[in-house]
Amino acid sequence: MHTENLYQQLAGHYLKAIDAGTLRSGDRMPSLRVMMERHGVSLSTALNACRQLEQSGHLEARPRSGYFVRSLRRSGLAPSTEPSQQLPDPAQYVGIHERVSAIIAQGQQRPVAVNLAGACGAPALYPSEALKQGVLRALRQRPDLFGHAGPSTPNGEPAFRAAMARQALVSRIKLSPDEIIVTHGCIEALNLALRAVTQPGDVVAVESPTFFGLLQILESLGLKALEIPCSPQTGISLEALELAAHTYRDIKALVVVPNLQNPLGSTMPDANKAALVAWCAARQIPLIEDDTYSALSDSEAPQAALKAWDQDGNVIHCASLHKILAPGMRLGWIAAGRWQARVEMLKYAQSRSTEVLGQIAVADYLDSGAFERHLRRLRASLRSQREQVAEAVAHYFPAGTRLNLPNGGLALWVEMPGQRSSEALFHAALKEGIRIAPGLMFSNSNRFNAYLRISCGMPYTRELEHALRRLAALVAALPEQQA
Amino acid sequence: MHTENLYQQLAGHYLKAIDAGTLRSGDRMPSLRVMMERHGVSLSTALNACRQLEQSGHLEARPRSGYFVRSLRRSGLAPSTEPSQQLPDPAQYVGIHERVSAIIAQGQQRPVAVNLAGACGAPALYPSEALKQGVLRALRQRPDLFGHAGPSTPNGEPAFRAAMARQALVSRIKLSPDEIIVTHGCIEALNLALRAVTQPGDVVAVESPTFFGLLQILESLGLKALEIPCSPQTGISLEALELAAHTYRDIKALVVVPNLQNPLGSTMPDANKAALVAWCAARQIPLIEDDTYSALSDSEAPQAALKAWDQDGNVIHCASLHKILAPGMRLGWIAAGRWQARVEMLKYAQSRSTEVLGQIAVADYLDSGAFERHLRRLRASLRSQREQVAEAVAHYFPAGTRLNLPNGGLALWVEMPGQRSSEALFHAALKEGIRIAPGLMFSNSNRFNAYLRISCGMPYTRELEHALRRLAALVAALPEQQA
Numbered sequence: 001m002h003t004e005n006l007y008q009q010l011a012g013h014y015l016k017a018i019d020a021g022t023l024r025s026g027d028r029m030p031s032l033r034v035m036m037e038r039h040g041v042s043l044s045t046a047l048n049a050c051r052q053l054e055q056s057g058h059l060e061a062r063p064r065s066g067y068f069v070r071s072l073r074r075s076g077l078a079p080s081t082e083p084s085q086q087l088p089d090p091a092q093y094v095g096i097h098e099r100v101s102a103i104i105a106q107g108q109q110r111p112v113a114v115n116l117a118g119a120c121g122a123p124a125l126y127p128s129e130a131l132k133q134g135v136l137r138a139l140r141q142r143p144d145l146f147g148h149a150g151p152s153t154p155n156g157e158p159a160f161r162a163a164m165a166r167q168a169l170v171s172r173i174k175l176s177p178d179e180i181i182v183t184h185g186c187i188e189a190l191n192l193a194l195r196a197v198t199q200p201g202d203v204v205a206v207e208s209p210t211f212f213g214l215l216q217i218l219e220s221l222g223l224k225a226l227e228i229p230c231s232p233q234t235g236i237s238l239e240a241l242e243l244a245a246h247t248y249r250d251i252k253a254l255v256v257v258p259n260l261q262n263p264l265g266s267t268m269p270d271a272n273k274a275a276l277v278a279w280c281a282a283r284q285i286p287l288i289e290d291d292t293y294s295a296l297s298d299s300e301a302p303q304a305a306l307k308a309w310d311q312d313g314n315v316i317h318c319a320s321l322h323k324i325l326a327p328g329m330r331l332g333w334i335a336a337g338r339w340q341a342r343v344e345m346l347k348y349a350q351s352r353s354t355e356v357l358g359q360i361a362v363a364d365y366l367d368s369g370a371f372e373r374h375l376r377r378l379r380a381s382l383r384s385q386r387e388q389v390a391e392a393v394a395h396y397f398p399a400g401t402r403l404n405l406p407n408g409g410l411a412l413w414v415e416m417p418g419q420r421s422s423e424a425l426f427h428a429a430l431k432e433g434i435r436i437a438p439g440l441m442f443s444n445s446n447r448f449n450a451y452l453r454i455s456c457g458m459p460y461t462r463e464l465e466h467a468l469r470r471l472a473a474l475v476a477a478l479p480e481q482q483a
Numbered sequence: 484m485h486t487e488n489l490y491q492q493l494a495g496h497y498l499k500a501i502d503a504g505t506l507r508s509g510d511r512m513p514s515l516r517v518m519m520e521r522h523g524v525s526l527s528t529a530l531n532a533c534r535q536l537e538q539s540g541h542l543e544a545r546p547r548s549g550y551f552v553r554s555l556r557r558s559g560l561a562p563s564t565e566p567s568q569q570l571p572d573p574a575q576y577v578g579i580h581e582r583v584s585a586i587i588a589q590g591q592q593r594p595v596a597v598n599l600a601g602a603c604g605a606p607a608l609y610p611s612e613a614l615k616q617g618v619l620r621a622l623r624q625r626p627d628l629f630g631h632a633g634p635s636t637p638n639g640e641p642a643f644r645a646a647m648a649r650q651a652l653v654s655r656i657k658l659s660p661d662e663i664i665v666t667h668g669c670i671e672a673l674n675l676a677l678r679a680v681t682q683p684g685d686v687v688a689v690e691s692p693t694f695f696g697l698l699q700i701l702e703s704l705g706l707k708a709l710e711i712p713c714s715p716q717t718g719i720s721l722e723a724l725e726l727a728a729h730t731y732r733d734i735k736a737l738v739v740v741p742n743l744q745n746p747l748g749s750t751m752p753d754a755n756k757a758a759l760v761a762w763c764a765a766r767q768i769p770l771i772e773d774d775t776y777s778a779l780s781d782s783e784a785p786q787a788a789l790k791a792w793d794q795d796g797n798v799i800h801c802a803s804l805h806k807i808l809a810p811g812m813r814l815g816w817i818a819a820g821r822w823q824a825r826v827e828m829l830k831y832a833q834s835r836s837t838e839v840l841g842q843i844a845v846a847d848y849l850d851s852g853a854f855e856r857h858l859r860r861l862r863a864s865l866r867s868q869r870e871q872v873a874e875a876v877a878h879y880f881p882a883g884t885r886l887n888l889p890n891g892g893l894a895l896w897v898e899m900p901g902q903r904s905s906e907a908l909f910h911a912a913l914k915e916g917i918r919i920a921p922g923l924m925f926s927n928s929n930r931f932n933a934y935l936r937i938s939c940g941m942p943y944t945r946e947l948e949h950a951l952r953r954l955a956a957l958v959a960a961l962p963e964q965q966a
Binding site: 097101104108118120121122123124125126128129131132135136139143144145146147148149150154184185187188191195199200213216217219220221222322326327328329330345346348349350351352354355356357358 | 580584587591601603604605606607608609611612614615618619622626627628629630631632633637667668670671674678682683696699700702703704705805809810811812813828829831832833834835837838839840841
């Protein structure tokens, strides 16, 4: 796959300047006109380079002022390590559930003062009052709603499906509401997608690291995971995927979080997205995308979904309102391309239609225009919290800690120096009432034990700052395990 | 299995007298004292015989007056045919989804004036206002409920699980709330149960006929169905099951609806329930019970669940509030016995925790005591509607039509004379705006094509009577196909 375009070369040039300290935090970037003259490139190449650096969190666009180097750089934190190995480990059955559920259970047994383990926003970040009003309106409009079995069309309530189809346009996806099947959150959508295209024992390629929910789904379905190395900047490595496909000729599906990947926070450049969709289509490997986070991006331009490049129904698009609108509702959806009929069958057999009440309540809200205002507030809060947590990590954690500041989302992926063990950190922190998500939850291997995912969903309070400081001391006290 | 107890012999004696017309509709049964003297049996034997005939719909108990022969008999309708064949057809993969979904889709495409196809009550039969108040109360108590991900315990909201554990006591099941996992309706519970104990390609024994939802689940999971003949009176034939187990030594699970089976309306006698539970335990065949309907029984004494006899966790109990409280909510639960940990894992991986709002709203309602009053009203309405529909069938349908009047539930299972085709009837009726559920939806074979399931969930109006009369004329006009 040839993906290193001119704009990516240009972005790489400026990335080096930022990493070397030639361009510092707060510095204004050369104007697009200057870049065009200096490098002999077109306006769109200069613009795309800046947008990529914005996506990867290195630049920020200030209205009417141009691009500036983002503030994290002043702390001197190095960016996360790029994967050293391109050839994936052999595909293997997933055995992560016991480990993950033990970690979750231990975390729930102790009283936790500061929970940094989740990947969700604080309750106050979500529009509870508006959702409540939506519920009341729905019950006024349909007083006997609870007396009717199922929505008026089997795959979901028409108003909600229409609202989701409009929402998908933001990610550059054109869908008819008929193509949308409402699910119990993105988790059920991913289950249905994988059940539609695999049999137990099949090999499924996934990102490495990836969120443990996906690994648990693979485990529960008896599937083998082939973990493809990912760049903390640009997401799944297409080179590694190509290599893997030479070794494993029986990849039955690929699952990717293209925007604000969990836990990395990486966002795939558009060129990579296009190349990946074409690559999968050419090999007839179903491409399952989890687009849970893209509405949480700080970029000026909304992030495109992989489905935007789908020509022949080979991309199965899964999405959810869980992280962006209502963690307390399980409202997801799936557009399954050429597996639409099979997914409809599986959904009907697995859990029937999703409840109507939430769908109507939310459709009204999305149509009221208040949703966009909520999203703007949510993004701004998360961005501020993310930057403050990152600053604290930069300030308090031991030298050599590495971290990318993602361009949106709910968490930071922190790499501890000296191969310290996040499992040991998890237990030490729990004793002090602090819960983290240790890196070994995010892979079927132990490769990420020196990492932890820290939530940025909570308001940055004195208590949170204190917890981060305490956490940093615990990290410093852990033995280094480097050879 | 020796299951023909003394009380069953006695019940059989009186059943013959009813069928022969010696005892007629409205006749008072001999008193228990007379029965004891006449047959030389104990009080409990006489009482059990009457209770079994009450369960099978032949007698009704009138407070302080004793047992009476039920009114349907006056119409001269013969009871449904007992299965002639005991050895099941070979186990085979299920291929019913296309047939069923085509029937459902055709039914939905045409404007339907009278829908007799469902197995649900009319919206007015459910306590919409009380449920709405429950929702409002829940939102007042927890204003930021939609901002919180998941219930306060992973398997469901504690108040709801406690209410369900109390509810289970009615079916003589003793469970701790911790043993209850909340699901998206009984359908998800059955999925999880089957996924916990089978692999694709396994053989699962089911009742024949059975509800198409179960057959669709088997199909979607790649399981083979072994259809065990059922008596329209007493449910699954234990003799047939024994025979089947001799031929098929690899039965991996058995799914049974012990109370008010769908579509038969049969209820297993307690002796059969006990024998079945012991038989499965001895052979280590997981017994999955679907207890969706038992609260809709007219019997004086509540029906016991199979789980009531479970000694060693071999019974997986699945239940739901869908038919009895709120068709518009997807609130079910599962108590998975020795597969509890595996089902917890599968539920978490399949769809995460079920939404909280409905659980809190309903727990409050169940705890208010209004639930029992609602159930009494619901049972009385359904009974009256069921008897009126049965009378209309008896009156209008061609001679030779057979029908059991079940002792509760939402539908009647009608056998047309002369092997008429319910598929042909479905299409003819649809043209006239009447929807029925043809018998071939209820088996992977064509064995039940001469049957149809008629809903008794709707109020008995002039329009409904007219539709049944019209349906009867269509039945009469169908060609007989008897050899």
